[in-house]
Amino acid sequence: MHLKVGNKFGDRLILAAVIALAIAWIAPLVWVFALSFKPDEFLAQRTDVMLSPPFTLKNYLNILGTSQVFGWTINSLIVACTQTLATLLLASLAGYGFARTEFRGKNVLFFIVLAGLAVPEQAIIVPLHAMFADLQMHNTYSALVLPRLALPFGVFLMTQYFKAIPKDIEEAAMLDNASRLKIFFRVILPLSIPAQATLGIFTFLNAWNDYLWPLVSASNPEMYTLTLGLASTQTNFAQSEGLGFLMAQAVFASLPVFIVYLFFQKYIVAAVSGKTVR
């Protein structure tokens, strides 16, 4: 952001506003985190506590004690990782095709891809369900992963990114005797790492947090993803009891996301602010 020099008061005001917003945003998360270390019985009486005792690890032990949690975590990891890798590969290849090759019907095809951006998920979930039911593919990893691979956003992002890479770099590689595939993997892909990281993070987070499609597709608890599994352990609707356990589940489920964030912070910031990291 560009701030005028010498406008100190204005700077402070903006800073104060930003800090206030950040506190308002982070407070519930801290609260969740604090509650996850409280005994359930205590929380049945009052929840307006944060840092004062009593503390307990029982809620976390209970999660580990729920036999299926590890299975669900593995499921989530398998689904999110495959989905991310496959999306990166497909979106890159398609984007490269759109950006750098000429073929009949290219514009129409690209328009169809873009049109896909405008279709809301809820609109296709019923037909998707019917299709996978017909194929008898529900309760498989393929069912959890495949529908999410048709990601117009990724194709669009990579197309734009590849278009921005100077053509003469590729031409230099052609004169350097590199084949199309070699150019793609040795020159273009390394140059698109910032875009790959952005797309990868978004895809991973989306996949990890996905709830609707797993809810529709996975009916067998063995095939639950973590979001689905944890939700299924909620015993009562208003959650008047077992609150600490619920909070611990929330914290547990967001750990991988947190870790991803720690590692890719600079790419996420860049992606959200619309800049690229070099």
Next chain:
Amino acid sequence: MTGINLRGIDKRYGSVDVINNFELQINPGEFLVFLGPSGCGKSTLMRMIAGLEEVSAGEIHVAGRDVTHLAPGARDIAMVFQHYALYPHMTVYDNMAFGLRNVGVPRDEIDRRVQEAARMLELVPLLERKPVEMSGGQRQRVAIGRAVVKEPLAFLFDEPLSNLDAALRGRTRIELARLHQRLKTTMIFVTHDQVEAMTLATRIVVMNAGRIEQLGRPMEIYHRPATRFVAGFIGSPAMNFLDVDRIEAPNGFVAVRLPDGTTVQTSVPAAGLPTQSKLTLGVRPEALSIGAAEESDVLVGNAEVVERLGDQTFAHIALRNGELVIVQAGADSTISVGDLVGVRLDHSAVHLFDQSGIAYHAQARSVA
């Protein structure tokens, strides 16, 4: 046949004819410069030789081999791009080695060639740097190095100096000349800078609208431009052009009358000139000199602008009919703006152009 041979090259983009029936024999070891205004097709021609662009018709032969339909990498030609086109994610060393690795040159041979090129181009301390960590001039040297290590049959340069500042451009130009003397490999160089063309070329191809206007050694092109286009394009400041009428002269040479009535007896032989009476007289600033307005046979006018460059002075003289001519006066010329002066004309150094732009010169004098 060795060298590079372009036979009847056509290039069309859709219905637009960019290059038309282009014929050129480039000799081995030659430093050939394509010179021409923007958009005349220089890059297109270069890219067709490199294989980055298909020809619409015609054939390209390199060292006797028909390469017209070969992939760029298979033509044994290296190209240096205007914007360097280095691989941003690779070190200088890898930038140079990439092409060699792709064709399976043994490791120590790669290392030998890269080190040698690095020494020649003063890149040794930079070998582990990435392109972003270098100046424009250094990047340009890496781009040249990447071409050199391939030991190609020919080098192509597409305006390689145009991104450098004036001082660096001058230095790099000299380095290129040295490189050519050292490697003795064919070099083809595209520019629209006539100084680069004049200083580097063994031969210059002056292009206009996809055609060759003239092909010749630099001094030949300077002293005996084939067309009015070439005459106006080469030389700075540009040649002066005046519309003239041909008049009868009994001695076998052409005499002309200028718009203000002055007659000029040229040394251009009358034989061979078309009989039309409207001609254009061309004369370079250095073939004009400043005299007194009262002298006979001078063009009279007022000095409008006087440019003093230190070693020489250019006076822009407005003639009586309003036309401007540029005169190269001596460094110590005392002419100042507003002076009424006479412009003398070296009759042996004038050129005549007919209405189609074809040039007629004074009797051949030896050119370097």
